[in-house]
Amino acid sequence: MEKPLTANFRPGEPLSLKEYEKLGGYQALRTALKMGPDEIIQLISQSNLRGRGGAGFPTGTKWSAVPSPKDLPGTRYFIADADEMEPGTFKDRLLMEGDPHQFLEGVIIGSYAIHAEEAFIFLRWEYTLAQSRLKSAISEAYSRGYLGNDIMGTGVNVRVHLHVSAGRYICGEGTALVNSLEGKRAVPHSKVPRQTDCGLWGRPTLMNNVETLCNVPHIINNGPEWFKNLSNSKDGGTKIYAVSGKVKRPGAWELPMGTTIREILEENAGGMRDGLKFRGVMPGGASTDFLVEQHLDVKMDYDSVQKAGSRLGTGTMIVLDDQTCPVGMVHNLEHFFARESCGWCTPCREGLPWVASILKAMEEGHGQPDDLDVLRFHTKHLGPGRTYCALAPGAMEPLQSALVYFREDFERHITEKRCPWR
Amino acid sequence: MLTDDMKKKIEEECHRCGNRQGACIEAIQTAQTFWGWISDENMEHIARFLGMSPAELDGVASFYNHIYRKPVGKHIVMVCDSVSCWVMGYEKLLDHMTQRLGIGLGGTTADGLFTMVPIQCLGACDKAPAIMIDEKLYTDLTPEKFDRIIEKYREGA
Numbered sequence: 185m186e187k188p189l190t191a192n193f194r195p196g197e198p199l200s201l202k203e204y205e206k207l208g209g210y211q212a213l214r215t216a217l218k219m220g221p222d223e224i225i226q227l228i229s230q231s232n233l234r235g236r237g238g239a240g241f242p243t244g245t246k247w248s249a250v251p252s253p254k255d256l257p258g259t260r261y262f263i264a265d266a267d268e269m270e271p272g273t274f275k276d277r278l279l280m281e282g283d284p285h286q287f288l289e290g291v292i293i294g295s296y297a298i299h300a301e302e303a304f305i306f307l308r309w310e311y312t313l314a315q316s317r318l319k320s321a322i323s324e325a326y327s328r329g330y331l332g333n334d335i336m337g338t339g340v341n342v343r344v345h346l347h348v349s350a351g352r353y354i355c356g357e358g359t360a361l362v363n364s365l366e367g368k369r370a371v372p373h374s375k376v377p378r379q380t381d382c383g384l385w386g387r388p389t390l391m392n393n394v395e396t397l398c399n400v401p402h403i404i405n406n407g408p409e410w411f412k413n414l415s416n417s418k419d420g421g422t423k424i425y426a427v428s429g430k431v432k433r434p435g436a437w438e439l440p441m442g443t444t445i446r447e448i449l450e451e452n453a454g455g456m457r458d459g460l461k462f463r464g465v466m467p468g469g470a471s472t473d474f475l476v477e478q479h480l481d482v483k484m485d486y487d488s489v490q491k492a493g494s495r496l497g498t499g500t501m502i503v504l505d506d507q508t509c510p511v512g513m514v515h516n517l518e519h520f521f522a523r524e525s526c527g528w529c530t531p532c533r534e535g536l537p538w539v540a541s542i543l544k545a546m547e548e549g550h551g552q553p554d555d556l557d558v559l560r561f562h563t564k565h566l567g568p569g570r571t572y573c574a575l576a577p578g579a580m581e582p583l584q585s586a587l588v589y590f591r592e593d594f595e596r597h598i599t600e601k602r603c604p605w606r
Numbered sequence: 607m608l609t610d611d612m613k614k615k616i617e618e619e620c621h622r623c624g625n626r627q628g629a630c631i632e633a634i635q636t637a638q639t640f641w642g643w644i645s646d647e648n649m650e651h652i653a654r655f656l657g658m659s660p661a662e663l664d665g666v667a668s669f670y671n672h673i674y675r676k677p678v679g680k681h682i683v684m685v686c687d688s689v690s691c692w693v694m695g696y697e698k699l700l701d702h703m704t705q706r707l708g709i710g711l712g713g714t715t716a717d718g719l720f721t722m723v724p725i726q727c728l729g730a731c732d733k734a735p736a737i738m739i740d741e742k743l744y745t746d747l748t749p750e751k752f753d754r755i756i757e758k759y760r761e762g763a
C-alpha cells in the first residue's frame with residue numbers, strides 16, 4: 185500500500201531540503217513549471233482530488249475558477265489554510281511537522297497554477313514546532329531558488345509569507361481568514377462575490393487546506409490515474425485518518441481514501457480499551473454528525489459518509505464509549521462553539537449560548553421536559569442557510585444526531601434530574 | 607513607547623503587506639513579545655505608528671485570544687478544554703491544576719509566575735489531555751506529570 189503523504193516521515197527532524205531533493209523532492213515543481221498553469225489545473229481536475237479542509241470541494245474546479253490574467257490582469261493571492269482548530273483534528277500538524285517541504289512544494293505549485301506571486305501560509309499560533317520547521321523550510325527554499333523571483337530561471341515569481349495567527353477557531357473559515365490577514369476582526373463575510381474573484385484586498389484569492397496541497401506534488405509526479413488508484417472509492421488518493429478517545433491506540437494513519445470506519449477503529453486504533461464498548465463516533469471532527477454501530481462498515485469517503493447522514497469533514501474521528509456521557513460530550517462541543525462564535529449573526533451569537541446553557545442545566549440535574557424540543561428547534565434554526573458561515577450549522581450536527589441516537593440518555597437526565605454518569 | 611527594534615520589525619511587516627493595517631496583528635504580537643501584554647497606553651503607541659485609531663486597533667486586538675490586554679504571569683498555562691481532552695478526563699486534571707496553582711481559569715498566581723487560560727483543541731488529541739505552557743506542548747498529562755512540569759518552571763524562576 186502506497187503512502188505518499190507520509191513516506192518521508194521519520195522520528196526527529198524532518199527531511200532537509202537536500203534530503204528531500206534526493207528523494208525526488210521539488211521534481212514536481214520543475215515539471216509543473218514546464219507544463220504551465222492550464223495543464224496543471226487539468227491534471228488536478230482529472231485526479232478527482234477533493235479539498236481536505238472539511239467541505240470536500242473538488243480542487244481542480246476551485247483552481248479553474250480563478251479568472252485568467254487575460255480576463256483580469258493584476259495581483260492574485262494564494263493562501264494555505266493551516267489554522268487547524270477543529271476539535272479532534274491533528275492531521276495538518278503532522279503533515280507540516282513531518283514533511284514541511286512537501287507542503288511548501290504544493291503551495292508553490294498552487295500559486296503558480298493560478299498566477300499568484302504572493303502566497304500566505306495562515307498558521308495557528310499554537311503550532312510552534314510546525315512554525316519553526318516551516319520557517320527553516322521556507323528559508324531553504326528561498327536560498328535554493330525554489331522561491332522568490334525568477335524561480336529556476338523560468339521568470340516565475342512566488343513569494344511565501346508565514347502568518348502566525350493570534351488565535352480563534354473562526355480564523356480558519358475562508359472569508360474570516362482573509363479579514364484576519366487584512367488586519368481586521370476575523371468575522372466571516374458574504375460568499376458573494378466569491379473569493380476567487382474578490383478575496384484578499386479585493387483581489388482573486390484561492391485557499392486550500394494543508395493536506396489538499398500536500399497531495400499536489402504527487403499528482404504532478406505520478407499522474408491522475410495513479411492517484412485515483414490509491415483510493416478505495418470514487419474520490420482519489422489516500423487520506424490521513426485519525427482516532428482519538430478511549431481506544432487502545434489513538435493516532436493517525438495514512439490509508440486509502442474510502443477505508444471503512446471499522447477497519448480504522450479496529451485495525452489501526454486497536455479497538456476500544458478493555459472494559460469499554462463503542463457507542464458512537466464523530467467521523468470528521470467536532471462539527472460532524474455522530475454515527476453509531478450500524479454505520480461501522482461505512483467507507484470513509486465524502487459521498488459514503490454523507491449517505492450515512494454525516495460528513496467526512498477532516499477525517500479525524502472522535503470516539504464515544506459506553507462509560508462517557510453523550511450529553512456531557514455534546515455540552516462540551518456546544519460550549520466550544522458558543523465561545524468561538526464570532527458574534528456576527530444573531531442565530532449563532534444568541535442561539536449557541538442558549539443551547540450550551542440548556543445542556544449544562546441538564547448535566548446539573550435541572551433539565552426541563554420541553555428542553556428536547558427547544559434543542560431540536562435550534563438545530564433547525566441554526567442550520568444551513570441561516571448564518572454567514574458554517575460554524576453554526578456545524579455546531580448543530582453533533583447535537584441533532586445525538587438527539588436521535590442518544591435520545592434516551594437525554595431523557596434520563598431530565599427524568600432522573602441528574603447525570604447518570606456522575 | 608515602541609523601541610527602535612520593534613519599529614523596524616513592524617515596518618518590515620507593513621512593507622510586506624503593502625498596507626499598514628494589514629500588519630497590525632503582527633505589530634501587536636511583536637510588541638507583546640517584549641511587554642508581555644498590551645496596556646492602553648501602548649495600544650495607542652502602536653495605533654499611532656500604524657496610522658489607525660486606538661479604538662479600531664483595540665477592536666482587532668480584543669478579538670484574538672493570544673493578545674493580552676491585562677497583565678499576565680510570566681508563564682501562560684493553556685489548558686485544552688476541547689472534546690477529545692474532555693473524553694479523556696481533562697476536567698479532573700483541571701481540578702488538580704486549579705488546586706495546585708491556587709487559581710482558576712483566567713487567574714494569575716500571587717507570585718506572578720503563572721496565568722491559566724482555557725484553549726481550544728491543541729491538535730494533540732491522540733495524546734489527550736494536553737496543555738501548553740508558553741510555546742511548549744505537554745501531552746498525556748496526569749496530575750503527577752503536571753506537578754513535575756510546574757516544579758521545573760518554579761525552579762527556573
Ligand SMILES: Cc1cc2nc3c(=O)[nH]c(=O)nc-3n(C[C@H](O)[C@H](O)[C@H](O)COP(=O)(O)O)c2cc1C
Nearest residue numbers: 235236237265267268269356357358392393396574
Ligand atoms: C468555522 C470554520 C473553521 C474552519 N477552519 C478550517 C481550518 O482550520 N483549516 C482548513 O483547512 N479549513 C478550515 N475550514 C474550511 C475552509 O473554510 C475552507 O473550506 C478550506 O480551507 C478549503 O480548502 P480545501 O478546498 O482544500 O478543503 C473552516 C471552515 C469553517 C466554517
Ligand code: SF4
Nearest residue numbers: 526528529532571573
Ligand atoms: S455563523 Fe457564527 S461564527 Fe459564522 S459568521 Fe455567523 S456568528 Fe460568526
Ligand code: FES
Nearest residue numbers: 686691728730731
Ligand atoms: S481536544 Fe485537546 S488536543 Fe485536541
